[in-house]
Amino acid sequence: MNFNNSLELTQSQKLIITMQLKQSLNILNMSKLELEEEIKREYEENPLLEVEKSSEVDWEKYIKNIENSRPSYKNELYYNYDNDINLENIIKNTYSLYENLHLQVSLYKIDKIEKEICDYIIDSLDEDGYLRIDEKYIIDELNITNSLFEMCLKIVQQLEPVGVGARNLSECLIIQMRNLGIDNALLETIVSKDLELIGKNKYKEITKKYNISMQKCVNLINIIKTLDPKPGRVCSDEKSVYIQPDVVVEKIEDEFIVYMNESDSLKIRISNFYKEILKNSKYDESTKNFIKEKLNSATGLVKSIESRKSTILKIAKEILKNQKDFFEKGEKYIKPMKMKDIAQNLDFHESTISRGVNGKYMLTPFGIYEFKYFFSSALETNYDNLASSVSIKRMIQETIKSENKKKPLSDDQISKILNDRGINIARRTIAKYREELGILSSSKRKQY
Structure with missing residues (x-):
């Protein structure tokens, strides 16, 4: 083999992502x-940042409302406004499922051991209120008898919300039925043995199995449908997630305007105090280096946020331009649109559009919509037009909504209805x- 040492010059393209670019892309995706x-x-990590909540207040409207709501008394000299109720000071106390059940058990006249067993059972429930772990494990862990465990479990099953402490769905529903005073042996048998048939809407099999009329079967199942299969969720302490629109589309004097939603947003700025430190020669180099580092970080964040706003606003304007019919007439008139088209129009990479669309919402005259809602595939129609998959889904929903519930439409029938309207699907x-x-299939949507 012949090995030679030589120098070669080659050209290649590499994309080097700087920290600033990486931060900008991450923020755009948020x-x-x-x-x-x-x-x-x-803000917590960078002392150079100052943050404030921007909230535009219509002071004229605010003062007018205060004046209109001000209570009127015959002798206002005795009225003290400081004693008026401040709704902001009213705190809503929320209890979790477990706190609620422990509190109820503490009010029962039971001995210490029984209370400890009940508390252990409560802590073993899942978030739906079911005892899904093997009861033998609890009996062995607490070193108690089967009868003592069953007695304590019955106590837990008497607590609110009704149905907690059940070991399966059937037991949960039966506990609720008995609590409501529904004493029906046939209904309890159906709940114990045939919930699967009910779930599959196989009413005819139930009528044959128990030799009852269809009307009686429907009446029994309607009772079951009023019960709660997840009683523990009633006390759920899960936090609600509120959607905040990033942009607003508003019609002003026959023209649609799109703008960023700045209300209740966090405004950030760089503190001037630290800028002065850099100019002052009495501070040592290590302090100045620290400030420079934080200043670069703060400046980068501000630039990334401004870039995010600019990109989102440009995408929103393109959506408005391409979906004029939607903003004028509603969901039925949404057109097929791809991110690739928007990327070409804005001279952006498609991945930038994807990040700018992800998790972003738009407030329109018809409600709040996710940006992704406006991007859909297309199907051909008989009129040389294209129909959006979103508008077709809306048609399917409306067709099923207006169907005869006793004779629901099959997928083939819906296909023929849309084909008659000129949509090839x-x-x-x-x-x-x-x-x-x-939406369930026609066999499961059928009502008797």
Whole structure:
């Protein structure tokens, strides 16, 4: 083999992502709430940042409302406004499922051991209120008898919300039925043995199995449908997640205007105090280096946020331009649109559009919509036009909504209805869209 040492010059292209670019891409990908969390985190770590909540207040309207709501008394000299109720000071106390159940057990006249067993059972429940772990494990762990465990479990099953402490769905529903005073042996048998048939809407099999009329079967099942399969969720302490629109589309004098939603947003700025330190020669180099580092970080964050706003606003304006019919007439008139088209129009990379769309919401005259809602595939029609998959889903929903509930439409029938309207769509596509909409098949939608 011949080995030679030589020098070669080659050209190649490499994309080097700087920290600034990486931060900018991450911030663009964030939702409005995620961005606020990021600002709060940076504020805690960076002393150069100043953050304030921007809230535009219509003071004229505010003062007018205060004057209109001011109570009127015959002798206002005795009225003290300082004693007026401040709704902001009213705190809503919320209890979790477990706190609620422990409190109820503490009010029962039971001995210390029984209370400890009840508390252990409560702590073993899942968030739906079920005791899904093996009861033998609890008996062995606490070294108690089966009868003592059953007695304590019965106590837990008497607590509110009704149905907690059940070991399965059937037991949960039966506990609720008995609590409501429903004493029906046949109904309890159906609940114990045939919930699967009910779930599959196989009413005829139930009528044959128990030799009852269809009307009686429907009446029994309607009782079951009034019960709560997840009683523990009533006391759920999960926090609600509120959607905040990033942009607002508003019609002003026959023209649609799109602008960023700045209300209740966190405004950040760089403190001038630290800028003065850099100019002052009496501070040592280590202090100045620290400030420079934090200043670079703060400046980078501000630039990334401004870049995010600019990109989102440009995307929103393109959506408005391409979906004029939607903003004028509503969901039925949404057109097919791809991120690739928007990227070409704005001279952006498609991945930038994807990040700018992710988790972003738009407030329109018809409500709040996610940016992604406006991007959909297209299907051909008989009129040389294209129909959006979103508008077709809306048609499927409306067609099913207006169907005869006793004779629901099959996917094939829906396909024929849409084909008659000039939309070429196959049965399997109808089935796919129906499943995406969370709509059951015709056999499961049937009502008796």
